[in-house]
Amino acid sequence: xxxxxxxxxxxxxxxxxxxxxxxxxxxxxxxxxxxxxxxxxxxxxxxxxxxxxxxxxxxxxxxxxxxxxxxxxxxxxxxxxxxxxxxxxxxxxxxxxxxxxxxxxxxxxxxxxxxxxxxxxxxxxxxxxxxxxxxxxxxxxxxxxxxxxxxxxxxxxxxxxxxxxxxxxxxxxxxxxxxxxxxxxxxxxxxxxxxxxxxxxxxxxxxxxxxxxxxxxxxxxxxxxxxxxxxxxxxxxxxxxxxxxxxxxxxxxxxxxxxxxxxxxxxxxxxxxxxxxxxxxxxxxxxxxxxxxxxxxxxxxxxxxxxxxxxxxxxxxxxxxxxxxxxxxxxxxxxxxxxxxxxxxxxxxxxxxxxxxxxxxxxxxxxxxxxxxxxxxxxxxxxxxxxxxxxxxxxxxxxxxxxxxxxxxxxxxxxxxxxxxxxxxxxxxxxxxxxxxxxxxxxxxxxxxxxxxxxxxxxxxxxxxxxxx
Amino acid sequence: xxxxxxxxxxxxxxxxxxxxxxxxxxxxxxxxxxxxxxxxxxxxxxxxxxxxxxxxxxxxxxxxxxxxxxxxxxxxxxxxxxxxxxxxxxxxxxxxxxxxxxxxxxxxxxxxxxxxxxxxxxxxxxxxxxxxxxxxxxxxxxxxxxxxxxxxxxxxxxxxxxxxxxxxxxxxxxxxxxxxxxxxxxxxxxxxxxxxxxxxxxxxxxxxxxxxxxxxxxxxxxxxxxxxxxxxxxxxxxxxxxxx
Ligand code: SF4
Numbered sequence: 001x002x003x004x005x006x007x008x009x010x011x012x013x014x015x016x017x018x019x020x021x022x023x024x025x026x027x028x029x030x031x032x033x034x035x036x037x038x039x040x041x042x043x044x045x046x047x048x049x050x051x052x053x054x055x056x057x058x059x060x061x062x063x064x065x066x067x068x069x070x071x072x073x074x075x076x077x078x079x080x081x082x083x084x085x086x087x088x089x090x091x092x093x094x095x096x097x098x099x100x101x102x103x104x105x106x107x108x109x110x111x112x113x114x115x116x117x118x119x120x121x122x123x124x125x126x127x128x129x130x131x132x133x134x135x136x137x138x139x140x141x142x143x144x145x146x147x148x149x150x151x152x153x154x155x156x157x158x159x160x161x162x163x164x165x166x167x168x169x170x171x172x173x174x175x176x177x178x179x180x181x182x183x184x185x186x187x188x189x190x191x192x193x194x195x196x197x198x199x200x201x202x203x204x205x206x207x208x209x210x211x212x213x214x215x216x217x218x219x220x221x222x223x224x225x226x227x228x229x230x231x232x233x234x235x236x237x238x239x240x241x242x243x244x245x246x247x248x249x250x251x252x253x254x255x256x257x258x259x260x261x262x263x264x265x266x267x268x269x270x271x272x273x274x275x276x277x278x279x280x281x282x283x284x285x286x287x288x289x290x291x292x293x294x295x296x297x298x299x300x301x302x303x304x305x306x307x308x309x310x311x312x313x314x315x316x317x318x319x320x321x322x323x324x325x326x327x328x329x330x331x332x333x334x335x336x337x338x339x340x341x342x343x344x345x346x347x348x349x350x351x352x353x354x355x356x357x358x359x360x361x362x363x364x365x366x367x368x369x370x371x372x373x374x375x376x377x378x379x380x381x382x383x384x385x386x387x388x389x390x391x392x393x394x395x396x397x398x399x400x401x402x403x404x405x406x407x408x409x410x411x412x413x414x415x416x417x418x419x420x421x422x423x424x425x426x427x428x429x430x431x432x433x434x435x436x437x438x439x440x441x442x443x444x445x446x447x448x449x450x451x452x453x454x455x456x457x458x459x460x461x462x463x464x465x466x467x468x469x
Numbered sequence: 470x471x472x473x474x475x476x477x478x479x480x481x482x483x484x485x486x487x488x489x490x491x492x493x494x495x496x497x498x499x500x501x502x503x504x505x506x507x508x509x510x511x512x513x514x515x516x517x518x519x520x521x522x523x524x525x526x527x528x529x530x531x532x533x534x535x536x537x538x539x540x541x542x543x544x545x546x547x548x549x550x551x552x553x554x555x556x557x558x559x560x561x562x563x564x565x566x567x568x569x570x571x572x573x574x575x576x577x578x579x580x581x582x583x584x585x586x587x588x589x590x591x592x593x594x595x596x597x598x599x600x601x602x603x604x605x606x607x608x609x610x611x612x613x614x615x616x617x618x619x620x621x622x623x624x625x626x627x628x629x630x631x632x633x634x635x636x637x638x639x640x641x642x643x644x645x646x647x648x649x650x651x652x653x654x655x656x657x658x659x660x661x662x663x664x665x666x667x668x669x670x671x672x673x674x675x676x677x678x679x680x681x682x683x684x685x686x687x688x689x690x691x692x693x694x695x696x697x698x699x700x701x702x703x704x705x706x707x708x709x710x711x712x713x
Contacts, residue, residue: 012652013651013653013654013655016652016655017654017655020654020655020658026658071626120644138584193658228704236613327640327641327643327659328652328655328659331655364650365519366647366648366651368648369608369643369648369659370517370648371612372608372612373640375612382655383589389555391519393519395516395519395522397519405514405515405518408515408574409523409527412478413511413525413527413530415507417509442656445653445657446660446661446688446689447691447692448691449661449688450483450484450687452483453484453485456481457480457481457482458476458481460485460488465493466502466503
């Protein structure tokens with residue numbers, strides 16, 4: 001489930017080709033994404049000032065990122081003044097060590113977690129396991145993923161690739177080994193499944209003394225953390241345990257409490273297609289009887305910030321709207337992206353955070369047709385196609401492609417060369433096979449190539465003097 | 470008005486009929502059409518595949534060729550979007566004089582339907598085409614150029630033509646230039662859905678403003694023996710009773 005286990009996966013095209021063959025997966029994904037897509041579109045259309053809100057969200061985030069150093073220090077001061085402790089983690093290893101040490105200091109060997117992508121990014125659960133600490137996911141979908149020994153495949157709906165009967169099976173088989181077993185005769189009715197999860201989790205909440213959370217936003221001015229969720233499990237996690245450790249990416253900052261107003265409108269509408277979020281929890285420093293630690297995670301973020309074009313990815317509020325409109329995600333599924341950040345945002349964020357050293361990471365900027373649907377849907381106007389193209393410019397290219405592109409460039413450099421190439425193609429047109437070799441075979445497997453005309457347009461123009469003869 | 474035709478390398482090489490249709494159509498509407506022979510390619514394939522240097526060189530060439538004209542018309546939403554979106558970005562990484570030339574040339578470049586509706590101010594181009602047609606608004610026409618309903622307004626004025634809506638029209642067909650080669654499985658799955666939607670309309674002709682997407686969808690339509698023909702918007706708009 002961690003970022004770590006994802007590495008070593010084959011490249012995106014191969015993962016996607018396998019996923020495309022899984023008709024159940026394609027059906028589940030299509031149904032789920034199209035449902036949320038429709039809901040999102042209708043609640044967004046309700047707001048006459050959506051474009052202004054979106055622009056405001058973009059501006060606030062850009063301003064914060066430009067002044068990140070200043071606001072982070074302000075946040076640290078405010079959290080400390082409110083009785084919390086702030087820890088700075090440069091990378092995954094450092095963050096995991098900080099959290100493990102904090103948990104060990106409490107003498108506990110288990111923690112409850114409320115959905116946090118940052119801890120998945122750094123592989124916290126696995127790191128804690130090595131120290132003898134068990135982490136229990138409490139978000140329903142995360143629980144399904146954890147019990148199923150699976151990876152999340154969607155930002156908001158991590159178990160989007162599972163259907164009801166699969167979930168029932170997972171509950172029946174695995175719940176007992178994690179705590180309270182699934183009730184006898186569990187059906188695959190959503191109510192029954194939710195009730196089983198509720199009973200299982202309630203026992204967990206009441207007996208666990210340490211919690212690990214993420215946060216959707218951090219407010220520099222007041223030192224407040226904000227979590228938006230829709231099950232109430234988050235609130236249980238945040239309030240019941242004696243020690244709360246929040247691991248948050250440094251880009252989640254907002255300058256002031258007032259800025260939250262914009263995002264409390266943008267996020268629920270973009271993610272779940274709801275007008276308002278069911279549970280919005282905020283906490284500032286340490287409250288009565290509870291100890292509070294904030295681990296500020298960099299893990300590549302300052303490097304992303306240094307890239308003029310790529311930095312806009314840090315505006316992301318993890319709403320998942322881009323996933324739900326992406327035709328490639330819909331067919332390839334979340335696992336193909338090999339990261340906790342799947343879909344269009346994953347295609348630009350993962351290779352920036354991890355670098356493009358692995359075959360998988362180098363293939364991610366190409367996991368898009370550049371159709372632009374993600375950009376249109378994004379509530380903070382991240383120009384995902386722009387960043388994809390930018391990253392492709394930095395990717396290492398296969399030799400054959402490099403030669404081909406150079407050859408094409410050479411032909412296009414002089415119109416006479418282009419005309420010559422066209423004439424050669426026309427002469428050989430009868431010899432073009434129906435199935436092309438090498439990398440082009442993917443094209444002719446399912447498509448006919450067009451007939452090559454006997455005469456190019458420019459030769460026609462020449463011969464007829466622009467149609468005059 | 471001195472109008473230059475930017476044919477695009479794909480049309481020039483594989484779809485010369487589209488170019489001839491644009492010439493016929495624009496002349497019928499009173500334009501003085503020129504074809505600057507020095508033109509080659511807008512550089513989209515290079516830029517989108519990750520070769521910005523080659524792309525920048527082609528952008529310079531494009532600007533050199535077309536700077537002197539009042540208007541440049543391209544029968545390709547995707548190439549027009551390339552010029553409009555990417556050239557200013559490419560110029561930003563170049564020298565100041567190039568940025569200036571780009572800023573002057575880019576606003577003169579129009580996709581065909583933009584040119585007809587916005588510059589010439591016509592929607593009825595005097596075409597006749599008695600067939601059932603469905604229109605696919607390719608991604609770059611739709612979200613790059615924001616062509617909106619310009620192409621369908623033009624088609625609605627064509628005598629004899631029955632325009633049938635395409636379900637899931639706004640979804641990408643899976644071409645995406647080199648995407649179709651780099652991610653063939655996903656590309657084919659996307660195109661399969663598109664073809665199912667096209668065939669379901671009962672249209673005889675699938676029309677779009679981009680021959681690249683049409684080539685991709687058309688290749689699948691043909692492989693699956695659906696009998697649906699592909700036609701560029703220009704070819705339908707150029708058709709008259711006399712041409713039949
Ligand atoms: S990139 Fe935009 S649309 Fe995608 S998850 Fe982030 S904020 Fe949402």
